[in-house]
Amino acid sequence: MRIENNKLAYKALLVFRLAFLFSILHSPFSISFAAVANNRIQEAAYILALGGDTAKAELLLGTALDLPGVLAGEKLKAHLYLAKIAEAKGDSFKAIEHYNFLKNNSQNVSLAYMAANKKKELGAAKEKIKIANIKKPEKKNAEELEVQREARFANCSLEGELHLAQRTVYNCPDNSLHLVSKRNEAEPLSIPFAGQPAKVFLILDGIFLYSENSLYFHSLSNGLRPYIWRRTTLEVQDIKEIGDKIYILDISGNISLLNKNSGELVSVTKSDGEKFFKPGVGLIGTYQKNGGISVLDTLLNNLWDYQIDGKIDTAIAKADSVFFYLQDGNSEVLYTKHYQKLTAPDSPDFLLEFESGNALAWYNIAVRENGDSAWQRAVIYGARKNELSSLIFAEYAKRIGAKWVKYLPVSSNTLYPNMFSDANRLFIYDYGSQNLLKLFLETGGADGEIPLPRDRKYTLKHTLPSSPWLVLNSGYWLSLFSLKEQRTVSFEMPGLPFDFLHSRDSIYVGLENGFVLKYSTPKMRLEGARKVSSAQVFLSRGEKGIYSLSQRKVSLLSSEMLVNKEFNLALNGVANDFKSKNGLFAVVLEDGRVQFFSEAEDFKQIGAFSVPSSVASIELLEKSGKIYALVGEANQVLSLYEPSGTRIWAFKSNGSAAMQPILHNSHIWLDQDDSIVAIDVNSGKVVKKHDIFGSGASISIFDNTLYCFTPEKLLYAFPL
Numbered sequence: 001m002r003i004e005n006n007k008l009a010y011k012a013l014l015v016f017r018l019a020f021l022f023s024i025l026h027s028p029f030s031i032s033f034a035a036v037a038n039n040r041i042q043e044a045a046y047i048l049a050l051g052g053d054t055a056k057a058e059l060l061l062g063t064a065l066d067l068p069g070v071l072a073g074e075k076l077k078a079h080l081y082l083a084k085i086a087e088a089k090g091d092s093f094k095a096i097e098h099y100n101f102l103k104n105n106s107q108n109v110s111l112a113y114m115a116a117n118k119k120k121e122l123g124a125a126k127e128k129i130k131i132a133n134i135k136k137p138e139k140k141n142a143e144e145l146e147v148q149r150e151a152r153f154a155n156c157s158l159e160g161e162l163h164l165a166q167r168t169v170y171n172c173p174d175n176s177l178h179l180v181s182k183r184n185e186a187e188p189l190s191i192p193f194a195g196q197p198a199k200v201f202l203i204l205d206g207i208f209l210y211s212e213n214s215l216y217f218h219s220l221s222n223g224l225r226p227y228i229w230r231r232t233t234l235e236v237q238d239i240k241e242i243g244d245k246i247y248i249l250d251i252s253g254n255i256s257l258l259n260k261n262s263g264e265l266v267s268v269t270k271s272d273g274e275k276f277f278k279p280g281v282g283l284i285g286t287y288q289k290n291g292g293i294s295v296l297d298t299l300l301n302n303l304w305d306y307q308i309d310g311k312i313d314t315a316i317a318k319a320d321s322v323f324f325y326l327q328d329g330n331s332e333v334l335y336t337k338h339y340q341k342l343t344a345p346d347s348p349d350f351l352l353e354f355e356s357g358n359a360l361a362w363y364n365i366a367v368r369e370n371g372d373s374a375w376q377r378a379v380i381y382g383a384r385k386n387e388l389s390s391l392i393f394a395e396y397a398k399r400i401g402a403k404w405v406k407y408l409p410v411s412s413n414t415l416y417p418n419m420f421s422d423a424n425r426l427f428i429y430d431y432g433s434q435n436l437l438k439l440f441l442e443t444g445g446a447d448g449e450i451p452l453p454r455d456r457k458y459t460l461k462h463t464l465p466s467s468p469w470l471v472l473n474s475g476y477w478l479s480l481f482s483l484k485e486q487r488t489v490s491f492e493m494p495g496l497p498f499d500f501l502h503s504r505d506s507i508y509v510g511l512e513n514g515f516v517l518k519y520s521t522p523k524m525r526l527e528g529a530r531k532v533s534s535a536q537v538f539l540s541r542g543e544k545g546i547y548s549l550s551q552r553k554v555s556l557l558s559s560e561m562l563v564n565k566e567f568n569l570a571l572n573g574v575a576n577d578f579k580s581k582n583g584l585f586a587v588v589l590e591d592g593r594v595q596f597f598s599e600a601e602d603f604k605q606i607g608a609f610s611v612p613s614s615v616a617s618i619e620l621l622e623k624s625g626k627i628y629a630l631v632g633e634a635n636q637v638l639s640l641y642e643p644s645g646t647r648i649w650a651f652k653s654n655g656s657a658a659m660q661p662i663l664h665n666s667h668i669w670l671d672q673d674d675s676i677v678a679i680d681v682n683s684g685k686v687v688k689k690h691d692i693f694g695s696g697a698s699i700s701i702f703d704n705t706l707y708c709f710t711p712e713k714l715l716y717a718f719p720l
Helices: 007-019 035-049 054-066 072-088 092-105 109-127 142-152 348-354 359-369 372-382 386-400
Strands: 157-162 167-172 176-181 189-192 199-203 206-211 214-219 229-232 236-242 245-250 254-259 265-270 275-277 283-287 292-297 302-307 312-318 321-326 331-334 404-407 419-421 425-430 435-440 446-451 459-464 469-474 477-482 487-492 497-502 506-511 515-520 525-531 538-541 546-550 553-557 563-568 575-581 584-589 593-598 604-610 615-623 626-633 637-641 647-652 662-664 667-680 686-695 698-702 705-709 714-719
Touching: 035 054, 035 072, 035 312, 035 321, 054 072, 054 312, 072 092, 072 109, 092 109, 157 199, 167 199, 199 236, 206 236, 236 275, 245 275, 275 312, 283 312, 348 359, 359 372, 359 386, 372 386, 372 686, 386 404, 386 686, 419 698, 459 497, 497 538, 506 538, 506 546, 538 575, 546 575, 575 615, 584 615, 593 626, 637 667, 662 698, 667 698, 667 705, 686 705, 686 714
Parallel strands: none
Antiparallel strands: 157 167, 167 176, 176 189, 199 206, 206 214, 214 229, 236 245, 245 254, 254 265, 275 283, 283 292, 292 302, 312 321, 321 331, 404 714, 419 425, 425 435, 435 446, 459 469, 469 477, 477 487, 497 506, 506 515, 515 525, 538 546, 546 553, 553 563, 575 584, 584 593, 593 604, 615 626, 626 637, 637 647, 662 667, 667 686, 698 705, 705 714
């Protein structure tokens, strides 16, 4: 069922070229195609050559243009196809847009000349149209309207077209959707929303708009304003419409079935899907980037699952089959109408012919050959099979010397989650679903979930190790969440938070507008506030108390939020970080320079050094009674410096997600490509290494165990 080079679509592409007299495309740029964009453009050409669905062809071409790193030649081909489609449909405005792109970007003289003539010809045709009412101003020609529209919506995202309303939809930074009429551009319609980012899903008779944890339905039946209904929900990944039913796939994988007209919830089910596809009449399909496919009926009952060996980029449905285009440029076709009627072969040797990502088959290969690639497939694909996962993960953990390995069903946008512990359990913060996953530290066994507040889009800013409190932030709102009582107290702040610091029973917040706030955790209330400057405030703790740094001035704050002392620092630039240890303070500047000051000597500078690139992280550590700076640079170099500026050693990293090393005894642990390494603090040499699947990881150490979570959603526990 795998299609390696899609020869049929390529032949259809040649037919389509001849049909449209594309002789000018025989230039050098037409030869070079990136795999994924190439597949989409070929599929569009195949549909057009057979007289198929023009809308689907436009969608394919549009998504090809949206791919990151799409080549110039691919863009030119896609715009030329779109121009011809628009011209055939009589949509001169859209055709002019595409011909204008070709005119301005093509290096081929004949193509640029043709595009310029087409643009002029279509523009002239539009100029002949007069407005009947002489009291109205004369309609501007297409080129002038195009220039005005391009200028007005230059910073907006084009979402698509509401075909029934004949309006083009733009998502703009002014927190509004602007709907421009193709018949009369002088009368735009605007739909405001709460805040960015906002997601827009266009259907035949309306707009679904997701913003600030809410989903709104705007219907053409009432002129799109106001909205018909609103529902609080997690971030929406995809929407599918079937009759009067709407299926909502959110970031946690939940699929909600709603009544389209009322927004009333009919049913909900849990899935691992990240995107919908259309498997056939009366069916709902989901897929995830790791190749997992599920098919359900319209009441959300699971019918069957399938696993592709590879990462899916997109899916295109055709009759009773679906083409899955993979990120490596290959494709696989699944005949959805017949698949559930087939019986899997008894012999493991034939399982991959039946299902290219069959977990049992890859597990057998992994045990037999002991290769990393087979083990990775067995682990990733086996996570979807409850009857196999415990066996596969136990064998895999034994192979790599881990206590245990678990697959965690976190949201697709949770790549490097925060982890913390209360000495008995490990907590994983799932940003997308606004949940805390609880696991037992020793066994990795699941211990349920804790739902976090969802009235706003919060992010976890700080955890308090000495007490069960979380600090959540959403814009000007600060929320203190009690893990023990699972309750929240929220405060509206007089500015946006910039830095956080905790003491035994208090939380200090430095704001961007120069304020420092102090909150009591036992009493859950604001204890005091002090304006120390008019710019962003850093916070750090010294031997004598809490210090703020802003506009080159350090202030010692009392428990009553009074300024006890102030010190002016001779900084050689703008501060970017502020760290302290044992009375020694380090200020990181934006240009990569680090300056050191002594608290005991009234913040006298005692040393400085510069690093070649910007500082990604800095930690002060004590070794043999002396303080050193461990600096992670943006160029993936980890170095140990003395405050005087002497570099003790440098380690060239490879593939660290955030250059955030963890110090444990005499080792510095750092994530790398497909591994976690321990660097000796004295020599800077790698002395231990643990292999993992996934590039980069979140790392934490609790109770002499190293925990790391990878973008493959795998949680590892290695004994130290």
